[in-house]
Amino acid sequence: MIEVEHLTKQYGRSTALDLPELTIPDGQCVGLVGNNGAGKTTFFNLLLDLVPATTGLVRNLGVQVARSESWKHHTGAYLDESFTIGYLTPEEYYTFIADLRGVTKEDLDAFLHPFEPFFNGEILGKGKYLRDLSKGNLKKAGVVAALIGSPKVLVLDEPFANLDPSSQLRLKSILKELASRKDITMLISSHDLAHVAEVCDRILVLEKGKLVKDLKTTPETLAELEKVFAPA
Amino acid sequence: MSKVRTAQGTRRGKGISTAYLFASLHWKRAIRSASFGRKLAVNLFLGLFGLVMLFYAALIGWMTIPLLKAQMPGEDPFGMVCSAGLAWMAVELALRMFFLKGGTMQVRPLLILPIRRASIVHYVLAGSVLSYFLLAVSVLLLALGTSLVHHGYVPLHVTGWCLGLLLTSVMLGQLSLLAARRLRFLVAVLTALALVSGAHALGYMDVFHVSRRIFLGLYAKPWLGLVPLGVGALIYGLNFRAMRSRLYQEDRHEQVRAASGSGSMAWTGIFGSAAPFIRLDLRMIWRNKRPRSTLLMSVLFVFYGLIVKDPGNPKEWPMLMFFSFFITGFLVLNFGQYVPAWDSAYYPLLMTQDCTIRQYLRSKVLLLRTGVLVMSLFALPYAVLDRNWALPLLVNMLYNLGITVPMVMFFGSFNTSRIDLGRSAFGNWQGVNAGRFLLVLLIMGPTMAMVVLLKTNYSAQTAMAALAGLGLAGLLVQGPLLRLIEVRYAARKYKTVAGFKEN
Numbered sequence A: 001m002i003e004v005e006h007l008t009k010q011y012g013r014s015t016a017l018d019l020p021e022l023t024i025p026d027g028q029c030v031g032l033v034g035n036n037g038a039g040k041t042t043f044f045n046l047l048l049d050l051v052p053a054t055t056g057l058v059r060n061l062g063v064q065v066a067r068s069e070s071w072k073h074h075t076g077a078y079l080d081e082s083f084t085i086g087y088l089t090p091e092e093y094y095t096f097i098a099d100l101r102g103v104t105k106e107d108l109d110a111f112l113h114p115f116e117p118f119f120n121g122e123i124l125g126k127g128k129y130l131r132d133l134s135k136g137n138l139k140k141a142g143v144v145a146a147l148i149g150s151p152k153v154l155v156l157d158e159p160f161a162n163l164d165p166s167s168q169l170r171l172k173s174i175l176k177e178l179a180s181r182k183d184i185t186m187l188i189s190s191h192d193l194a195h196v197a198e199v200c201d202r203i204l205v206l207e208k209g210k211l212v213k214d215l216k217t218t219p220e221t222l223a224e225l226e227k228v229f230a231p232a
Numbered sequence B: 001m002s003k004v005r006t007a008q009g010t011r012r013g014k015g016i017s018t019a020y021l022f023a024s025l026h027w028k029r030a031i032r033s034a035s036f037g038r039k040l041a042v043n044l045f046l047g048l049f050g051l052v053m054l055f056y057a058a059l060i061g062w063m064t065i066p067l068l069k070a071q072m073p074g075e076d077p078f079g080m081v082c083s084a085g086l087a088w089m090a091v092e093l094a095l096r097m098f099f100l101k102g103g104t105m106q107v108r109p110l111l112i113l114p115i116r117r118a119s120i121v122h123y124v125l126a127g128s129v130l131s132y133f134l135l136a137v138s139v140l141l142l143a144l145g146t147s148l149v150h151h152g153y154v155p156l157h158v159t160g161w162c163l164g165l166l167l168t169s170v171m172l173g174q175l176s177l178l179a180a181r182r183l184r185f186l187v188a189v190l191t192a193l194a195l196v197s198g199a200h201a202l203g204y205m206d207v208f209h210v211s212r213r214i215f216l217g218l219y220a221k222p223w224l225g226l227v228p229l230g231v232g233a234l235i236y237g238l239n240f241r242a243m244r245s246r247l248y249q250e251d252r253h254e255q256v257r258a259a260s261g262s263g264s265m266a267w268t269g270i271f272g273s274a275a276p277f278i279r280l281d282l283r284m285i286w287r288n289k290r291p292r293s294t295l296l297m298s299v300l301f302v303f304y305g306l307i308v309k310d311p312g313n314p315k316e317w318p319m320l321m322f323f324s325f326f327i328t329g330f331l332v333l334n335f336g337q338y339v340p341a342w343d344s345a346y347y348p349l350l351m352t353q354d355c356t357i358r359q360y361l362r363s364k365v366l367l368l369r370t371g372v373l374v375m376s377l378f379a380l381p382y383a384v385l386d387r388n389w390a391l392p393l394l395v396n397m398l399y400n401l402g403i404t405v406p407m408v409m410f411f412g413s414f415n416t417s418r419i420d421l422g423r424s425a426f427g428n429w430q431g432v433n434a435g436r437f438l439l440v441l442l443i444m445g446p447t448m449a450m451v452v453l454l455k456t457n458y459s460a461q462t463a464m465a466a467l468a469g470l471g472l473a474g475l476l477v478q479g480p481l482l483r484l485i486e487v488r489y490a491a492r493k494y495k496t497v498a499g500f501k502e503n
Helices: A040-047 A070-074 A090-100 A105-119 A135-146 A165-181 A193-199 A221-229 B002-012 B014-031 B036-071 B077-083 B085-099 B117-129 B132-150 B155-181 B183-201 B207-220 B222-246 B266-287 B289-307 B314-336 B341-352 B357-385 B387-412 B434-457 B460-476 B478-501
Strands: A002-011 A014-024 A029-033 A055-060 A075-078 A153-157 A185-189 A202-207 A210-216
Touching: A002 A040, A014 A040, A014 A210, A029 A040, A029 A165, A029 A193, A040 A055, A040 A153, A040 A185, A070 A075, A075 A135, A090 A105, A090 A135, A090 B266, A105 A135, A105 A165, A135 A153, A135 A165, A165 A185, A165 A193, A193 A221, A202 A221, A210 A221, B036 B077, B036 B132, B077 B085, B077 B207, B085 B132, B085 B155, B085 B183, B085 B207, B117 B155, B117 B222, B132 B155, B155 B183, B155 B207, B155 B222, B183 B207, B207 B222, B266 B289, B266 B341, B266 B357, B289 B314, B289 B357, B314 B357, B314 B387, B314 B434, B314 B460, B341 B478, B357 B387, B357 B478, B387 B434, B387 B460, B387 B478, B434 B460, B460 B478
Parallel strands: A029 A185, A029 A202, A075 A153, A153 A185
Antiparallel strands: A002 A014, A002 A055, A202 A210
């Protein structure tokens, strides 16, 4: 369960995020949508304790993230390139994270195998460093790394951006499959309303740092979302 | 329509404002940087230091002639100044190469704007001409020139002579830039220096005599000052070409295929839970230019010890201690002060992975300690060849293991500037700046002061015992020391993450 209490983040005088209260139950898949500056990435940074909150707190499975480091054990995340290590090959990068998460070599290989179609032969076994991968391939490598060690909480910032159409579809089915297992809490931000409406059980609409809509996904959700974002 | 016209209007005035635009970009980058406060403090200190140095420069310029007259009555003081000219040039070149900060402007966003590439390069190069060195040299020459006129030398010729020397200084600045940029010029400069000093040592030529003739000639015929101007302009042209061709590659990484691989490094298993980080660090060092050249530089420091001619002489003992400290500790000072900045590109990953800050720090301490041991191993031949080296090396090794390592780690946490691992090639001294030496001074100063004090008040043995004792104590209380650093890192976490994000 992710719990948010009186969480605000201010940069100078402008408020980047203002969430008085939010609870995400275990196993829920939540989509965050909102225009640029809505506060999606700020929220993720606060959740991962990469920026200090101005007021309030976030609890990740009962652990207050700014107080203890133990949330790291059950949390996987990919926000941007700073979650990859440029001078490693994808294999070395995965091994590094598997080592930290206590995943054995065999388990890692077994874990990576189902992702071969998603990788489309462009990630593994190419002898390329991550810094030489294209933006889309780098994102694919990073998103998969966030899944190593079966995290209970998964945070992905714009996982569909920069991906080619086939990869977007494959990633969507991977995430849907994960969500259907109901043993992982997922937070996914995206600018693609159709993707989140398809993958997530619940959709939060942020606007200028505030939560303006909290929807349970139904067949009508996409139309409703489009109405929210359509210019008046 | 009117908007379009305004745009064209601005474009026409561009020539005048380009330099202003670049300067304001530079200024904004400096004051909006996360490490601005720290840099400001360092710069204030350095500024003060610089003023004192300027004062000394003026004093030296003014006092040289009277002092020489008083000390060596029979000689021509001006002739003696001229004799030292070439040696001074060599020293200045060496200093400039060591302290050089290459023109670092983030050019990529500018490349597609309607600014000529040439003006970007000219701005960076012209900026490098205006340096503290030039100021110091100007002050020195001004004082020297005034003193010369005061002692009856012809004002017009003195002016020409001083200008010629100033132009020589500018030329040396350009030469040092070129040598830093192109390996073959560095080799050429070093070869020339070696040949000349070799010829002098072997008696084939007298450098001082040649120097005297050159610089007295400059006084007699001041128009010869145009020679360094011409040479300087030529080197500027070479620099310009070298930089302009580099403009395309400024942000490019070394394109090395990883195909060769480096195995799974299973042997690092001996480091236990720190092993993943050790493997990461080793790959970081081998696969990136900047840490690789830092490491190489540190290893070359081993040869520093050759300066000590007679280790058995008690008078040389302070030197012995100094070099022992540097040889066994330079790697730690040089490499360790960029912990955690080496990991700046992926610091958010490390901060969200399933590992504690303590684990991370422990791996760094292990790495740095291994560095001390390896450097000590490299220094072993000194002790084998002359046993006077043995004790100084041993106690300094202990001290560096126990005290320097945690100290460097502590001070490293203040560093919130991002490091671009792929940026630095061999001979690029960028980053070897004065601020860095301040840190070395901060760590070395108290140590050396203590050694000297104990030696003068008690004995060399006491001083060495104290160093060894401190080192051992540091090793014994490493747990609490590490906790202290850990608290520090945790407190700096957000600042560090934010600072490392900046380019």
